Amino acid sequence: MSSPGQAGPQPQYVRGRIVSSGTTLDDGVVAFEGDRIRYAGPASHFDPAGWHQVDLPAESLLLPGLIDTHCHGAYGGDFSSADEEGARRAAGFLHRSGTTTVVASAMAGSRDSMLAAVRLLGELSREGVLAGVHAEGPFLSQARRGAQNTEYLLAPDTGIAAGLVEAAGGHLVSMTYAPELVGADELVDLLTELGVTPSVGHTDADAATAAAALVRAADGLARAGLDRYRRRPLVTHLFNAMPPLHHRSPGAAAACLRAASAGRAAVELISDGIHLDPETVLTVFDLVGGANIVLVSDGMAATGLGDGGYELGANDVSVSGGVARVAASGALAGGTATLLDCVRGAVAAGVPLETAVSSASAVPAAALGLAEEAGTLSRGFRADLLVTTGDLALTAVLRGGRWLDPLPG
Structure with a gap:
């Protein structure tokens, strides 16, 4: 596994508590390839073969960008x-x-x-x-x-x-x-x-x-x-x-x-x-x-x-x-x-x-007219994702399928 900020092999996935579209999924996976989400759903329904897991802190929340x-x-x-x-x-x-x-x-x-x-x-x-x-x-x-x-x-x-x-x-x-x-x-x-x-x-x-x-x-x-x-x-x-x-x-x-x-x-x-x-x-x-x-x-x-x-x-x-x-x-x-x-x-x-x-x-x-492009963690949507702690402290940011550098300071 690699940490956010490292390139890692493609395609990648993260695992955590998904908060998106007005609901929460306690044990979820978001998998992405390039700039698109390829899977977002229960971990139990995801086959990790061929995917690279990005290591996240325990109890992480996964939010849409x-x-x-x-x-x-x-x-x-x-x-x-x-x-x-x-x-x-x-x-x-x-x-x-x-x-x-x-x-x-x-x-x-x-x-x-x-x-x-x-x-x-x-x-x-x-x-x-x-x-x-x-x-x-x-x-x-x-x-x-x-x-x-x-x-x-x-x-x-x-x-x-x-x-x-x-x-x-x-x-x-x-x-x-x-x-x-x-x-x-x-x-x-x-x-x-x-x-x-x-x-x-x-x-x-x-x-x-x-x-x-x-x-x-x-x-x-x-x-x-x-x-x-x-x-x-x-x-x-x-x-x-x-x-x-x-x-x-x-x-x-x-x-x-x-x-x-x-x-x-x-x-x-x-x-x-x-x-x-x-x-x-x-x-x-x-x-x-x-x-x-x-x-x-x-x-x-x-x-x-x-x-x-x-x-x-x-x-x-x-x-x-x-x-x-x-x-x-x-x-x-x-x-x-x-x-x-x-x-x-x-x-x-x-x-x-x-x-x-x-x-x-x-x-x-x-x-903005982007209802089918952004704003939710769903298959086919842009790979924009936040990783936070349970109290919404920011851990990592994925934008367009790319992990961004940490904030200054």
Whole structure:
């Protein structure tokens, strides 16, 4: 037997407790050849002849590679900066931290800076370093801008949107927008026609406006034929950068919860213990179900590093005690946790392990149209796998059938 990190002969297999697709298999085997899983199931049904076993610690958990659909960077790299070396460094760190599929999020900025950022991120997506691009802006509410720079927030403009889609080379997978802004309906129609998933967020909309926007987005995705890939509208970091839910003014949050409960939308949650109280995380899982929740990190350049000063798009950010805030306003400025940290946070809040893992793997895979490619440990799927201890401490990462080098430090 060999250890993770050693090449070993092909094909290979690992044995442990499989947590995937909302279930647990106590004594399982995942066998892979090249970049594909060839077997995932009970050890008792697997014939090891001709396969090489990779030695793992006792009581190891085997999880699907995690999928982050909302991440601004890591390890000093900011995806909004159009810095190729920084973007590659960020993606490499995230891969080694267990996020084997990364969608890079670009903040609102000047037209030229956004075009340069999504162009680079699209090239890295074409190369396979990233899995797509998320534009968080620029069509966002000034009243709910959060860490976005007010100078660059615009009313919806289909010309600008089309330019971003073109610059990304077909790899723009989602765009956050505020549905109450004039021109939002035309924006949604364009995005869905071009295969981009609209995501309601950074919004001051009332419940009726948000509900109508989610219906329009769902109808547009259906007209484009994307619903057959389980694509549906998204909600950007539910509760953050939107009005708080009030019993006489329910706001967008209420409409988003109802849509998610009915399976007509998927809501993002940042379960890092900072953006949401753990009781809020557990309540949303109980109300709408894990199949309608996408765990995201909203991570930024400080992820994997210590406290200090960083950049997030056009903003200077100060990180203290692991909490990132815009230096000028004090607003929360993304997260410093990895997606695996967020899975741990959800489990600590009381969410069942199987559910939390699925909301960070199978559910986001469907949101990206990868429901038959990634996000679960199944025959024919991409060989993306995490090995962890029982308390989710990371032991090893397999991405595309290749064991990755250990994290720095």
